[in-house]
Amino acid sequence: MRVRLPDVPGTLGLIAATMGTIDADIRSVDVVEHDPDGTVVDDVVVDLPAGRLADALISAAQEVDGVYVDSIRPFSGTVDRRGQISLLAELARHRRRTVDSVQKLIDALPKSMSVQWAVILESGEKTRRVAASSSAPEDDGRVLSETPVAEPRALTDRDTWVPSSWTVMDSALAATPLSGTDYILILGRPGGPDFLLSEIEHLGEVGEILGALLS
Template sequence: MFLLRLIIPDRPGSLGTVATALGEVQADIHAIEIVEHRRENGTAVDDIVVDLPPGVLPDRLVSACNGVPDVEVIWFSRYGAGGGLHMDLEAVEQMTSAPADAVDILVEQAPAVLHADWAALLDGTGAEVKVALETSATPDFGELVGQWLPLEKASTLEALDHKGLAESVLVAAPLESNRRILVIGRRGGPEFLGSEVARLSYLASLAVTIRANA
């Protein structure tokens, strides 16, 4: 599958025109997610997850979208996380069904929720900062594991000059305290938008509340 991040006009019919263009190159749309409304210039940022039949070149997806007036492709990559339209709600449902494990569930679900590659829970509440939980493909933080602590609120992070992290874009949110944080990474991009930071902040707060009430 492939992930397309598009800037499109925020008006009725725009998304349908893009879907039609993708259909003309035999793309099978699995999910469409509105990432952000940019009311100041009348556009929206949308993520579209698509699949292609054998023999169809992936660059036809970009060409199809670029052929739609006023549509801009700002990111294109293979996508294997298997996310969808309602990943936020699915994560919340899983957390509420197992309240004691709510934080762990959020860590596990975070890459799919935010169309990312990995997530890690960093715990600096003890004598040393440690990786308390991580998903597959999480890079080795090495001696720089405590670089972002303390973290007061959800925000994007500066990538470390360290093998496996230098080409990543990062976002994080505190959990329970400013020395226990969830870090999420995308290799190469796209950059995390303000709306995605807000979503992570909400989900992190919700996970902590659900576990506290277990």
């Protein structure tokens, strides 16, 4: 659940209290972005009891003054940035076995980056898909003649090379090159929310670190 709330001490505690009224349990909280207007954007993982509708989460959270639920999406586990440290350690152990490293990277990224799927493209004279997480959609098999992503950014309707299967359910997409390699990392969130600027910046930093380990 992505929530925008006042950056005031105690607000998150009030949200937790309202979650308790519907027997929902907050499992983890990740601060995504601080806005200049005095609000903060959090990704909150909530365990919802069987039989409860997701709409109940929205109603409960928005009982707190100034709180707005931006989106809700299914998610397994918790949002824990320590998972990225584990991912980097695993890559370091397998850095000389590039094929193994790329697959381990793609398997671990969705949970550590709070997305539903990830795909790795290899660029060069031709750009093609080389690895994907288990939940990643299929593509149309096209081989691109040029590198489609030169910097970390969100992908939009102007990116006509993006397969239509990647955009179902109004998926939000973001991509970054892995610095020093021919790899491009694509992340997808079916149903959103859109990637915020802070998330794009974070993705770019992750791309620099992962590229250094894989190059």
